[in-house]
Amino acid sequence: MTSGIRFENVSVAYGRSVVLDSLDLTVEPGEVMALLGPSGSGKTTALRAVAGFVQPVSGRVFIGDRDVTGLPPHRRGIGMVVQQYALFPHMRVEENVAFGLRAQKAPKRGIPARVAEALEMTGMAAYARRYPRELSGGQQQRVAIARALAIRPGVLLLDEPLSALDAQLRSGMLAELARLHRELPDVSILYVTHDQVEALTLADRIAVMDRARLRDCGTPQELYRRPRTEFTASFVGNANLLPVTVGSGSVSFAGADLKVPTAEVPPGASATLCVRPHLIGLGDGPNALRGTIAEIQWRGSTHRLYVDVDGHRLKADVRELRETPALGAEVTVHFAPEDAVLLAAGVSDA
Structure with missing residues (x-):
């Protein structure tokens, strides 16, 4: 079954409080769309509007070509x-997985095969006779996914499914979800998360939400490498956001002229320069800036250096430091022109 999801100007409110504001968004058939944003951004409300657990005050929700805005969840x-x-x-694993099929009044003769298929797909076939209390958190999550897949849905909704797992289990489940997506190429997945790593790992596209509105939407690579807004730059990955004044082919920051692409912002305008920490090098190079070491964090494969430059704190992720600079030491950092993105002032919505 192949289905996409379409929000047409969907708003949800509780009394006078608008929790989802005029959402227009399409999830293509077979696509994984991550809804990424902080708590209260509207992402879970959007998912619940698709599920039928909340009713929009305006707009329409489509699954495939069907307007499902007024349909109950089970339909x-x-x-x-x-x-x-x-x-x-109180139900064994196989009974939990069969629950949705029985609720849909699927033919009884076909239920055991559908349950076995879903458990096999999620690697839980050997645990069919166990109770949930006999499973680890990761195994329980696999059973929940198997139950969702057993009905062979055209749309799969995942509401922060890994948030209750520890870091190691989360990493393993991310790999499992990626594998399931490859095995179920026709299923559209709407994945709600506040974890940027999950979104970057799994999603074909990411919709960035904030304060009940859609702020940006694009592929993980687009949003990470070329964010359109300061909010996207700071929420999708880590970013240095530097206030600059735009010149012709360069910007002014901390008394230095930095060569960066400026074609989309007029000279004389105020703007924000976005540079990712891992693209900032230590030592002389293009777009060099002098500063002092304010903090150093060892992160295993990298050192995170915090460098004060004219009252602004830059983050630089540097690999294989032969000699760690001392706190308060003067250093030079640099970045390539092509590694910077200039964000025009006032760009806030998708």
């Missing part, structure tokens, strides 16, 4: 996985 043909798994503790 939408979706699979859903939530943060806390929501498994029935």
Whole structure:
């Protein structure tokens, strides 16, 4: 079953509080779309509007070509996985996975095969007779995913499905979800998360949400390498955001003229320069800036240097330091012109 998702000017409000404001967004058939944003940004509300758990005050929600805005959840043909798994503790794994099929009144003869297929797909076939209390957190999450897949949905909704797992389990489940996506290329997935690593790892596109509105949307590479807004730059990956004045082919910052692409911003305008920490080098080079070491953090494969430059703190992720500079030491940092992105003032919405 192939289905996409389409939001047409969807708003949701609780009393006078607007929690989702005029969302226009399309998830293509077979696409993984991550809704990324801080708490209260509207991302979970958008997912619940697709599921049918909240009713928009305006706009329409489509699954495929069907307007499902007024349909109850059980008639939408979706699979859903939530943060806390929501498994029935008194049911064995196979009974939990079969629950959605029975709720849909699927033919009884076909249910065991569908359950076995879903458990095999999620690597849980050997645990069919166990109860949820006999499983680890990661295994319970696999069962929840198997239950969602058993109904063979055209749309799979994932609401922060890995947030209750520790870092090691989360990494393993990310790999499993990526594998499932490859094996189910026709299923559209809407994935809600506040974790940028999950979004960058899994999504074909990321919709960045903030304060009930869609702020930006694009592929992970587009949003990371060429963000359109300061919010996107700071929320998708880590970023140095430097206030600059635009010249002709350069910008002025901390008394230095920095060569960066300026074609989209007129000379004389104020703007923000975005440079990722891993693209800033230590020592002489193009676009050199002098500063003092304010803090050093060892992060295993890199050192995170915090460098004060004219009252602004720059972050630089530097590999293989032969000699770690002392706090307060004067250093030079630099970055290549092509590694900087100039963000025009006042650009805030997608």
